[in-house]
Amino acid sequence: MAIVERPLAIGAGDDAVPVVDRPLGDLTRPKISGTWKDWLSTVDHKKIGIMYGVAAMFFFVIGGAEALLIRIQLATPNGTLLSPEVYNQVFTMHGVTMIFLVIMPLAAAFANYLLPLQIGARDVAFPRMNALSFWVFLFGGLFLNSAWLLGGGADGGWFNYAPNSSVTFSPSHGIDFYALGLQITGIASLVSAINLITTVLNMRPKGMSLFRMPVFTWMNLVVQFLLLFAVPVISVALFELTFDRLFGANFFNTEAGADPLLWQHLFWIFGHPEVYILILPSFGIISEVIPTFSRKPIFGYSFMVFSGIAIGFMGWGVWAHHMFVSGIGPISVAAFSLSTMFIAVPTGVKILNWLATIWGGRLRFTTAMLFAVGVVSMFTIGGLSGVTHSIAPADTQQTDTYYIVAHFHYVIFGGALLGIFSGFYFWWPKMFGYMLNERIGKWNFWLQIVGFNVTFGPMHILGLQGMSRRIDTYDASFGFEFWNLVASIGSFIIAAGIAIFFWNISYSRKQWKKAGMPNPGPDPWDARSLEWMTASPTPEHNFDEEIVVESLDEFWHRKYGYDENNNVVRIATAEEVAQDGSNTNVHLPSPSYFPIVLALGLPIIAYGLIYSLWLCIPGAALLIYGFVGWIFEHPDDPNAAHDHHDEHGDGDEPDALDAPADDAGADDEAELVAAGTETEADNG
């Protein structure tokens, strides 16, 4: 493992004979820790989570720049900054980037970092597969964005309706990059979903029953199930699109009698669960933040969990409300109208429960709490405008107008992104060992929320006035210019807020260093769940010893008890309860280069499919090399001594279970077999 004290040498007593662990010669594990190699080879869920976050923020800057270009173009009538062709690419790539390369990976960052901690586990079930997920996502995202340098990005909108996505209407390679890039990031999501579900279902310590898991863990479990079932559907749609464009298939070729609704159905069967994939992690985050800063347990825990599960189920039955104007027929429209109204119920339950949690609490309005309250209020607006879409006649008016743009930004920016920012401020000390400055944080919050409303509030009006989305300009006589200008000003206020966030990171870090790097302690917020029960920043092995869980909010119950009048009283300080992270005798999975090697093969194959099939050969070779190397590499470094494989021979791990294949789906199952890694403490 990548970091400092490789603990296992301690107590190894016997002179361990070095075992040859160089099955393919080159990519031996890094021997010295503390270098950049740690990051390339790490399988630590915390480092992977941080890398997810960094990569997503990088794409966030790109997607944000695209958003600003859109707003500059639309600030005044007859804008000339972007040509119609470039405008199409900019709004398409803005949407695709923000959804697939920003919100989803940011949620993955939190899920990766926190799920094992919140259930009290040492790592995820398959640490190397976890690294694979990240690298595949990163390379997929870079591949998608490399289209800008190779003739222009996708230009069909994020949902990329057929037959507009055919070569006839979009002759550049942009949509090929879209199809293959999302295919690659889909593989990342699928691998990650399998991994995290296995982790949560299988790796809980004693006493951590499912209904003692924090709401954040629950919401992410639901999300991973949604990904598990939604990703293959979009994969098929993207395969069909790819085959249409590159190999002359006819799935969406209307000239050959194809039905363009096929794409719409496949896309939205994925696309609507995707909406919940985006929002539920944020719901989970604020379900941790609000109780902490209200000093109350979450109101109606089981209602929170079951409404999340209900959203997960019902999310599969509402997809056609995106298609009310596609001519799907009155029965379908009626059915999907009803189901769309119903899905507002569990969402409403959640909002009421958050309010009831806040009600009567001893509130502390930290930045994290402000962002969380921002989510509750802004998401409610977005949710309400969403319910208006369930009324099909009204939706017919609003479809493809700025009203829709306003709606989904209130949901995704106001809901998902603000929640993620709440999570940043909340968990920052746990992840990095220093607090973000609260005063700057409040500036960040207020600029962001004011800018957000100034930008997207007016879009409701514009939409109802009839301004259609995706239009590259408008005439002065249309009456759109005032609110467009307001929206454009708002977008720069948002940008200022985001810039302040980045500045806050470096400023707080400098101040912290200047102050001699004081440790914020394990529990700076007086929080409730297990991740606060270990040192900050989280030690590499997470917990010194396994925690035996006795209740929901275990950590809180260890800090507080009841006196004879049934009043809550403090019975212990956080420092007394929390583990100090000093145990160095913990067995951890070993680092590996093969995930990154394997992942690197995928974009090369994708370039090959677009430009020259010959390029697929080195890509596939790299894939196979990574694959075989993976299988023959011990998940646990035999030279790192004293893992208990030594006790009974090491014949059980590296079976060549599967020979490589370039089928994307097939990559997974062999890894499962090869990557089984135990991560229990080995105190013996």
Next chain:
Amino acid sequence: MASATVAVEHDEDHGHAETNTGISNNKLAMWLFLSSDCLLFGALISSFLLYRTNIGDNNTGYDSPFDVFDIPFTSLSSFVLLMSSLTMVLSLSAVNRDDERAGRIWMMTTAFLGMVFIGGQVFEFTEFYQVYGLGYSTNTWTSAFYTLTGFHGVHVSVGILMLLGTVFGTRKSGLGKGKSETVELVGLYWHFVDIVWVIIFTVIYLIPIG
């Protein structure tokens, strides 16, 4: 944690820590992957159903796919694939009995039957293309047909590689009782691919076109 007990458990159960569900991580992950794969084939089958009557489009001269299907031939290769599930079960049973030799033989037999099936598919594709003139881009039916059966063929091929990998990758470590879960996982995948073929076969070759 008492490492002594850990060691004992490991000797018996080869390295699987106790899990909350009682199902090992590897097996749970395989089930999850297969459940996800159901949706993959679900979407592919849906796409095919949409175009299943379109074989005559673009002047191919056929009224119905049954003009080109060789049902007895495909039934035979389907039978071969189904029998491979039986040999897979026999292999797992042999491994469970610690009968390494029989385990290997049955696993090789399974892989061989899978290859026969793939051979049949290659033959069918070739015949459709060369004799009946049905190329991948001829019309919507051909695209949907080749894609659906092709994806299944790729799954079978991956399964064959998994089988061969298990047989040849365990030459040093042996394929005894301790490997039974590995074999079981390969078997899970193999049976899944078989079941999917039962559905595909029914949808494509058996349901008549009104």
